[in-house]
Amino acid sequence: MKTTRSVLRIATLASGALLTASILAPAASAAPAPAGPARSAEHAVSDTGGVTLSATAPSGLRGIDSYRGTGSTRDAVKDGARAVPAGHRIQGYRSPTGDDFGTQSIIGDDNRTRVNPTTGFPARATVLITRTVNGVENQHCTGWMFSDDLVVTAGHCVYNQTSGWYTGQLRFYPGANGTGSRPYGGCSATTLRSNTGWTVDGSADADYGAATLDCTIGNTVGWYGAYWTTASLNGTSTTIQGYGGDKAQQQWTHSDQVRVSDSLRLRYDNDTVGGNSGSAVYTVRAPGSSGCSGQCSLAVHAYGTGADGHNSGPRITESRFTLIAGWR
Numbered sequence: 001m002k003t004t005r006s007v008l009r010i011a012t013l014a015s016g017a018l019l020t021a022s023i024l025a026p027a028a029s030a031a032p033a034p035a036g037p038a039r040s041a042e043h044a045v046s047d048t049g050g051v052t053l054s055a056t057a058p059s060g061l062r063g064i065d066s067y068r069g070t071g072s073t074r075d076a077v078k079d080g081a082r083a084v085p086a087g088h089r090i091q092g093y094r095s096p097t098g099d100d101f102g103t104q105s106i107i108g109d110d111n112r113t114r115v116n117p118t119t120g121f122p123a124r125a126t127v128l129i130t131r132t133v134n135g136v137e138n139q140h141c142t143g144w145m146f147s148d149d150l151v152v153t154a155g156h157c158v159y160n161q162t163s164g165w166y167t168g169q170l171r172f173y174p175g176a177n178g179t180g181s182r183p184y185g186g187c188s189a190t191t192l193r194s195n196t197g198w199t200v201d202g203s204a205d206a207d208y209g210a211a212t213l214d215c216t217i218g219n220t221v222g223w224y225g226a227y228w229t230t231a232s233l234n235g236t237s238t239t240i241q242g243y244g245g246d247k248a249q250q251q252w253t254h255s256d257q258v259r260v261s262d263s264l265r266l267r268y269d270n271d272t273v274g275g276n277s278g279s280a281v282y283t284v285r286a287p288g289s290s291g292c293s294g295q296c297s298l299a300v301h302a303y304g305t306g307a308d309g310h311n312s313g314p315r316i317t318e319s320r321f322t323l324i325a326g327w328r
Contacts, residue, residue, distance in 0.1 A: 062228060062321065063291035063296060065292055077185065079148075080215030081217045090137050095274050096277070113252065118183065123241065127172050128174075139243060143278045155206065157278045158209040161202050177251065207303075227316070235258065238270055240279045243275050254271040258298070283298060284296070299316060302314060
């Protein structure tokens with residue numbers, strides 16, 4: 001993976017996605033961070049360019065296949081994840097944006113179903129994200145593994161427009177299954193990442209980010225794939241699974257389809273609530289499919305129903321794919 005990262009970083013820089021890094025100190029309200037590398041935040045140039053939609057998909061779609069990992073809980077410690085002590089408690093959902101979860105993102109009947117157990121794929125590559133403030137650890141967001149040590153999530157899960165980066169406050173639990181089950185342990189972040197389309201412009205269309213972990217748990221739990229296309233994705237099946245704030249840290253899922261393909265955002269009717277922010281909006285593609293096979297993300301879920309009545313998230317475009325792949 002390290003060699004792959006180097007190649008992808010060069011490709012990212014060459015494509016004009018200039019990166020600048022700044023070192024951030026943990027917020028005063030954060031719980032003490034474990035010893036390790038200095039925590040930093042990495043920005044990209046403003047992401048304002050969308051795709052020009054075409055009638056048909058171009059040839060040679062670009063993407064990365066999903067990877068299933070070993071799946072063995074015994075491998076988690078080898079990959080640097082830390083076991084969760086017996087009796088460790090994570091409190092209920094606390095919104096990263098200050099609003100509460102509700103039924104406004106349940107479209108019609110609530111058709112979510114529980115994922116249990118969570119040691120299968122891609123459940124184990126789906127990540128519960130928590131945030132600790134004043135010594136209290138609360139459910140925060142959902143993320144998805146995209147390499148051995150990269151978790152992709154919504155931008156507002158790593159950066160707040162008012163208070164800044166959630167540096168030193170976040171923890172990551174792949175495949176969490178309720179309040180007492182962390183089968184693959186937990187990891188912290190060494191680097192929080194986003195783009196200035198979100199951190200500076202505050203654009204909902206650019207509300208995506210990521211975290212580089214201090215472990216390589218993706219080797220065990222696997223990771224989602226992703227791909228981009230300029231074609232309309234209307235009618236493409238979509239699944240969202242993650243940690244809704246009303247489900248006591250259990251993983252739940254619902255499948256639907258893309259209803260509207262915008263150049264920078266996809267809209268769908270998958271049922272979600274607060275806490276699902278950052279979930280992969282993925283489709284399943286057959287082995288050998290062009291661009292990506294397996295569980296392949298098309299967007300990052302970020303928002304409940306808008307005026308159009310659909311839930312939505314930033315679409316993975318060519319420039320976004322190149323940028324996020326360069327973070328691996």
